[in-house]
Amino acid sequence: MTEQRPVTDTAARPVPTLPDAQTVTAVQHYTDKLFSFRVTRPASLRFRSGEFVMIGLMGDPHPETGKQKPLLRAYSIASPAWDDELEFYSIKVENGPLTSKLQHIQPGDQIILRPKPVGTLVHDALLPGKRLYMFATGTGFAPFASLLREPETYERFEEVIVTHTCRDVAELTYGANLIADLKQDEMMIELLGQEALDKIRYYPTTTREKSDKMGRITTLIENGDLFTDLGVPPLNAQDDRAMVCGSLAFNKDIAALMEAAGLHEGANSEPGEFVIEKAFVG
Numbered sequence: 001m002t003e004q005r006p007v008t009d010t011a012a013r014p015v016p017t018l019p020d021a022q023t024v025t026a027v028q029h030y031t032d033k034l035f036s037f038r039v040t041r042p043a044s045l046r047f048r049s050g051e052f053v054m055i056g057l058m059g060d061p062h063p064e065t066g067k068q069k070p071l072l073r074a075y076s077i078a079s080p081a082w083d084d085e086l087e088f089y090s091i092k093v094e095n096g097p098l099t100s101k102l103q104h105i106q107p108g109d110q111i112i113l114r115p116k117p118v119g120t121l122v123h124d125a126l127l128p129g130k131r132l133y134m135f136a137t138g139t140g141f142a143p144f145a146s147l148l149r150e151p152e153t154y155e156r157f158e159e160v161i162v163t164h165t166c167r168d169v170a171e172l173t174y175g176a177n178l179i180a181d182l183k184q185d186e187m188m189i190e191l192l193g194q195e196a197l198d199k200i201r202y203y204p205t206t207t208r209e210k211s212d213k214m215g216r217i218t219t220l221i222e223n224g225d226l227f228t229d230l231g232v233p234p235l236n237a238q239d240d241r242a243m244v245c246g247s248l249a250f251n252k253d254i255a256a257l258m259e260a261a262g263l264h265e266g267a268n269s270e271p272g273e274f275v276i277e278k279a280f281v282g
């Protein structure tokens with residue numbers, strides 16, 4: 001006879017109080033793979049626009065002990081440093097340990113937020129320049145959603161060029177809406193100023209679905225289309241600064257193009273002409 005384990009009534013157990021819990025205030029879905037959400041912000045949390053934090057949910061209870069451990073992942077904070085709430089822009093990975101659950105959150109639910117923001121996509125890691133490029137693929141747009149709402153971005157640069165490359169048009173929605181709203185929202189116009197908002201040049205491209213501009217941004221840099229389309233000179237270390245966020249392969253390829261143009265990678269400890277962060281591992 002097999003040993004009988006005591007039947008545990010999980011419903012009767014007290015709901016574990018999440019450590020570092022924050023409450024979800026809004027959720028928006030864009031595609032079957034992408035969504036954004038907002039959560040309350042701890043009064044003590046300070047961060048620089050462009051940084052990331054660890055967020056997550058409690059994992060499933062251990063089948064024998066019933067104990068739950070936090071399931072945490074790195075996430076760029078998509079909201080600016082001045083915002084009362086925190087915003088995140090997320091992938092939904094099929095069978096992904098965190099996002100297979102996180103994609104079901106609703107307003108009123110709680111998530112875990114470890115209050116230790118870090119990162120290199122920050123103004124402190126870039127030397128002054130004339131033109132700032134933000135190069136994003138996929139959810140790599142998230143840190144730029146923060147930096148585009150940050151007044152310092154426009155104080156430091158005369159022109160802000162945002163490129164976002166995705167496979168399909170629908171995957172551009174979060175970024176496209178954010179930029180369109182930014183330019184119309186009275187509060188944002190008052191905060192940033194019309195002159196600042198006029199500095200934004202948005203350059204979305206797709207690689208699989210047909211759209212107005214197709215191609216990997218790396219190809220469009222190499223063949224010069226990006227510069228011709230925008231009427232700006234080719235990349236140069238004197239005027240241009242860049243922030244890059246995408247897959248490892250993307251980051252590697254674009255870093256090579258930056259270096260070929262004479263730009264050097266910066267860090268918090270030693271600012272440079274471009275900075276890079278992974279949008280995900282793998």
Ligand SMILES: Cc1cc2nc3c(=O)[nH]c(=O)nc-3n(C[C@H](O)[C@H](O)[C@H](O)COP(=O)(O)OP(=O)(O)OC[C@H]3O[C@@H](n4cnc5c(N)ncnc54)[C@H](O)[C@@H]3O)c2cc1C
Pocket residue numbers: 052073074075076077089090091093095096097098099100138139142143277278279280281282
């Ligand atoms: C510095 C940093 C910042 C990050 N910021 C964000 C963010 O703002 N938004 C976000 O959605 N994710 C972000 N990620 C990825 C995030 O940490 C998780 O990997 C993601 O939430 C999936 O978690 P998971 O447990 O479901 O799957 P995981 O086990 O973590 O990932 C499974 C696989 O899914 C793929 N994958 C994971 N994340 C992504 C992604 N974002 N886009 C495309 N494919 C992906 C990879 O192939 C990965 O190997 C960031 C990662 C790092 C290192």
Ligand SMILES: NC(=O)c1ccc[n+]([C@@H]2O[C@H](COP(=O)([O-])OP(=O)(O)OC[C@H]3O[C@@H](n4cnc5c(N)ncnc54)[C@H](OP(=O)(O)O)[C@@H]3O)[C@@H](O)[C@H]2O)c1
Pocket residue numbers: 033137138139165166167168206207208216217218246247249250251253
């Ligand atoms: N997004 C989807 O619809 C989809 C569907 C099925 C599976 N997935 C899986 O989800 C994960 C992430 O997909 P994702 O689309 O979010 O991110 P991704 O694969 O990193 O692609 C995002 C965008 O970046 C481009 N890109 C990728 N590598 C590049 C490089 N080295 N240089 C320049 N541009 C580059 C892609 O172009 P290319 O199209 O030319 O690669 C695409 O337009 C992958 O593991 C993928 O297999 C995604």
